[in-house]
Amino acid sequence: MRIVTADEMKALDRAALKEYGISGLVLMENAGIRVVDLIRRVMGGFRGKVVTIFIGKGNNGGDGLVIARHLLNKGAEVKVFSIVNVGEITGDAAVNLDIWRKMGQKIYSVHKGDGINIVKLALIKTDLIVDAIYGTGFHGKMWDSAGRVIEVINNSGKPVVAVDIPSGLEAGTGRVNGPCIRAHHTVTFGLPKLGLYLEPGAGFAGQITVADISLPGVLVDKEAPQRYLLTAECVKKWLPPRLSPAHKGNFGRVLVVAGSRGMTGAASLAGEAALRAGAGLVTVAVPETLHDIMERKLTEAMTVPLPDTGSGSLSREARSRILSLLENMDVLAIGPGLSQAPETVTLVKELLPAIKIPFVLDADALNALAGETGILGNLQAPAVITPHPGEMARLMGVAPKDIQADRIGNAVKASAAWNVVTLLKGARTVVTAPDGAVYINPTGNPGMATGGSGDVLTGIVVSLVAQGLKPVRAAAAGAYLHGLAGDLAAEEKGMMSLIAGDIISTMPAAMKELACPSPNPSTNITSLNHSFTPCWF
Numbered sequence: 001m002r003i004v005t006a007d008e009m010k011a012l013d014r015a016a017l018k019e020y021g022i023s024g025l026v027l028m029e030n031a032g033i034r035v036v037d038l039i040r041r042v043m044g045g046f047r048g049k050v051v052t053i054f055i056g057k058g059n060n061g062g063d064g065l066v067i068a069r070h071l072l073n074k075g076a077e078v079k080v081f082s083i084v085n086v087g088e089i090t091g092d093a094a095v096n097l098d099i100w101r102k103m104g105q106k107i108y109s110v111h112k113g114d115g116i117n118i119v120k121l122a123l124i125k126t127d128l129i130v131d132a133i134y135g136t137g138f139h140g141k142m143w144d145s146a147g148r149v150i151e152v153i154n155n156s157g158k159p160v161v162a163v164d165i166p167s168g169l170e171a172g173t174g175r176v177n178g179p180c181i182r183a184h185h186t187v188t189f190g191l192p193k194l195g196l197y198l199e200p201g202a203g204f205a206g207q208i209t210v211a212d213i214s215l216p217g218v219l220v221d222k223e224a225p226q227r228y229l230l231t232a233e234c235v236k237k238w239l240p241p242r243l244s245p246a247h248k249g250n251f252g253r254v255l256v257v258a259g260s261r262g263m264t265g266a267a268s269l270a271g272e273a274a275l276r277a278g279a280g281l282v283t284v285a286v287p288e289t290l291h292d293i294m295e296r297k298l299t300e301a302m303t304v305p306l307p308d309t310g311s312g313s314l315s316r317e318a319r320s321r322i323l324s325l326l327e328n329m330d331v332l333a334i335g336p337g338l339s340q341a342p343e344t345v346t347l348v349k350e351l352l353p354a355i356k357i358p359f360v361l362d363a364d365a366l367n368a369l370a371g372e373t374g375i376l377g378n379l380q381a382p383a384v385i386t387p388h389p390g391e392m393a394r395l396m397g398v399a400p401k402d403i404q405a406d407r408i409g410n411a412v413k414a415s416a417a418w419n420v421v422t423l424l425k426g427a428r429t430v431v432t433a434p435d436g437a438v439y440i441n442p443t444g445n446p447g448m449a450t451g452g453s454g455d456v457l458t459g460i461v462v463s464l465v466a467q468g469l470k471p472v473r474a475a476a477a478g479a480y481l482h483g484l485a486g487d488l489a490a491e492e493k494g495m496m497s498l499i500a501g502d503i504i505s506t507m508p509a510a511m512k513e514l515a516c517p518s519p520n521p522s523t524n525i526t527s528l529n530h531s532f533t534p535c536w537f
Helices: 006-020 022-044 059-073 089-103 115-124 142-152 216-224 232-238 264-277 288-297 318-326 342-354 373-378 389-396 399-405 407-419 453-466 472-491 500-505 507-516
Strands: 050-055 077-082 128-132 160-163 185-189 206-210 227-229 253-257 283-289 301-306 329-335 359-361 383-385 421-424 429-430 436-440 525-528
Touching: 006 022, 006 216, 022 059, 022 089, 022 128, 022 160, 022 185, 022 206, 050 059, 059 077, 059 128, 059 160, 059 507, 077 115, 089 389, 115 142, 160 232, 160 288, 227 329, 232 472, 253 264, 253 318, 253 453, 264 283, 264 288, 264 453, 264 500, 264 507, 283 318, 288 301, 301 399, 329 373, 329 383, 329 472, 342 373, 342 421, 373 383, 373 407, 389 399, 389 407, 399 407, 399 421, 407 429, 421 472, 429 472, 436 472, 453 472, 453 500, 472 500
Parallel strands: 050 077, 050 128, 128 160, 160 185, 185 206, 206 525, 227 436, 253 283, 253 329, 283 301, 329 359, 359 383, 383 421
Antiparallel strands: 421 429, 429 436
């Protein structure tokens, strides 16, 4: 599913009018109806229910007035409060204001005087609040009177449905610079907005519903950018089928080069995750002084000893042995728990340009390239890098805060500069391809911020490459599955007690959930009657 900024969505709306004759009033009507559909699901009905709607002067306010009309027609008691002088409402929103008044209904301005007290009293007997104050055009900081209204709404304890985006949230960046609606549900129109899935904005959106408002699918396909929100439907389509004549060799041979003294767990987790994600054969290669330990830790995966420095880390002599092993492998993962021992760092830098099969670089394999990323320009095979923000900062020679300030931009820059697929880990993992395509993952939770979680992700990604997925799809699907398994583990164990092994243990349930025909309930995305195909890539 494409994901857009506010400006990109406006361009699609303009194109819908210019090329297809779909007016703003039609889009506004469809948007309002979709919100009413969501409210019906939330409230279970309208009779005897009190809904309070807050509007601004723009199209978002117009959506709110459409919602008010339909709710009133369906038997709800509706109160509409404007945070601006009603005379400031113009355009399509003014058309719906006129309809509302002709129905004999009032609208109350609460932008001055004792407006706040009126709001507080109204919310006491309200069953649900609709936020239609500001839409995707909002930037900067909320002005004082609007901010006070938002604070009252947030403190009311009543469920809030945000129209298109929570008021106070920047649609293109996810930034929140002052008071912002904390929605229980957000109904966003046409396509999901980027700010709903980037922190801190994602924390204000609640359950997100992507609602079809009649934008032609061919228009979206032609005009929307190569930026995608991962969905269960897309990932399910990518996963390879298991046909009855198949044998283990059909599902790929994985080599994991990992581990050092004190870090055998990283190697073990990556190997086990690769198996759970469906790889047919997995071999974990570790320093020879640790091999006996790995033999005991792993049963389903094979193990291989590699030349050792004598202190539990790989020596330069391991290069030829690794290249020999790769002759019978489909994909390599290198880095988890590898250490930053000088010989091991040298080994990584000398090994990478000689690899001729796809590979995934993680952890200490990435740290080995800090200051020498030119090596990535001399690779013979497709590569996926999986840095967390700190590792990405070291690779790009900037501070971690700079990476976090523009996660998508930095990932796109890295993929273009180094001709690799970049999987930038963190809240809302970002995957980018050298051609500029961007994929945003909505699954996962804070409980996954635990040692070893990244090693599990590496194992999942390398497993999917082994099974035939292109590196960018393996990275994107791997991030989605990793987060989904983490969500399922959190439901069972709670976030505080979650450990990396729990993610592996719930991988079968995650894979099984994607095999079911029903939408994935573990993410915070639903859709209402999409008329276009949810996946173009």
